[in-house]
Amino acid sequence: MNHEIEALLREDLRGKSPYGAPQIDVPVALNTNENAYALSEAVRDRIAAYIGAELEHLNRYPDRDATALREDLAAYLGHGLEADNVWAANGSNEILQQLLQAFGGPGRTALGFMPSYSMHPLLARGTGTAFTDAGRHGDYTLDAEYVAARVKEHDPDVVFLVSPNNPTGTALDPETVRAAYEAARGVVVVDEAYAEFARDPESTALNLLAGRPRMVVTRTMSKAFAFAGARVGYLAADPSVVEALLLVRLPYHLSAITQAAARGALASAGELQAEVDQLRAQRDRIVETVRHWGLPVADSDANFVLMGGLADPHAVWSELLDRGVLVRDIGLAGRLRITAGTPDETTAFLEALRDTLRKRPDLFAND
Structure with a gap:
């Protein structure tokens, strides 16, 4: 990096390496x-039909609230969720970033249990949120007692749980998620990027959302929907969480083409x-x-x-x-x-x- 540019860079970013595989x-x-x-071919044709319906309107901005897509996502998730429980963005990484922009930031902390998704600390750093690694047991597992103790010890503004966990592939017991929520005063984010592959898909944290306004479940269409190139992620939460994210999202952040393509993929679930x-x-x-x-x-x-x-x-x-x-x-x-x-x-x-x-x-x- 040019020394002059490096000198202008935020001090906490100097010498760091970008994410990449x-x-x-x-x-x-x-x-x-x-x-x-x-x-x-059948799925591609369905997606193309959804996109085609949008082409004549590309001179106009997209629906900035992605209302139709959120309705389709809520229907896909079930669990009594409605469109105002759901928010969508460009990949689950943007969802996570928006959560940290709204609930993290300078002077606030996020807690994770590494090894886990490596973007959590990177997104925290990018938003000026201090990240604390609470670690795991020697076999990389977590249990309710351990998680609750670490949450109480560090008192974070945002807690990251990943189920199934990346890179271990292991899922959390619902009791561990409940224990984290009860111990936390801040937002508890359950990252479920791989939920559709679980041996027991019904064990999802979506079951725990009712009555827990500080709990957020994040998902992606990259994996189960074979949609990594389209970059669509979403969350399910109390409507007040979605309202908070409206304060930090970029205007028209999700293109009309992306919204249409995602709806076509959901129709092919x-x-x-x-x-x-x-x-x-x-x-x-x-x-x-x-x-x-x-x-x-x-x-x-x-x-x-x-x-x-x-x-x-x-x-x-x-x-x-x-x-x-x-x-x-x-x-x-x-x-x-x-x-x-x-x-x-x-x-x-x-x-x-x-x-x-x-x-x-x-x-x-x-x-």
Whole structure:
């Protein structure tokens, strides 16, 4: 960076690195938790029809409150939610950023339980919110007693819980979410980006929203809807939370094209669910196979798996990459994260891992 520009940069941002995962052209990319299945022709046609209806009006600004989209999202979520319980933005990251703009900021704090979604501390830093890492148990799990104690100890303005958690893939018990809310005085955000992949989708924190005005559940269309390129995220909460976000959102932040495309994808939810089921099957196939090979791995409720038992995770990552398979080195000792892919992609990963196990046993060690 130019020294003159760096001198003008906020002091807390100097020397920092931006968020980013390796973008490498490989035959099998299993590193960013994308949906492995492209949208079908039928779904693409439906989305195109929704977009087409908007084209003649592109000279006008979009509905700045995304009313029709919020109605469709509320209908998709169920749980008695209505449009005024829902808010949408450009990816769940913008939703999280708006929450921190409204409820965090200079002089305020956010609490997370790392390792977890790495954007939470980055978004906190960008909004001038102090971020505290309360950690986890040695096996990366959380329970109600631990969470409540940390919330009471740090007394944050915003609490981040992630279920299923990224990168571990594990879901929180509803009692842990309840305990966090009861211990907190501020907003409790339950990040459910991978909720549709859970082994028990009915355990969602949406069940806990009624009567808890400080609880927020965030979701994304990037994963289950195979919509990562469209950038649509949303939340469900008490209407007063949505009203608060109107104070910080940019005018017309969600384009008419994006709103229309999202509505077309929501109209295809039933078809897309079949692919979610297929990805769950491949996720479980990875878990069962690597566990059979003696590598520790937790049962996952997401579309990815956190694999352990690695003496040198980056060297294993490199060996897999040499075999055309890209997974994610997230910097956790002894572990790599693998996104569930198509059956062929999963086979390619497992064959590459088996080959590496045979040829480089020195790279592996039991936890």
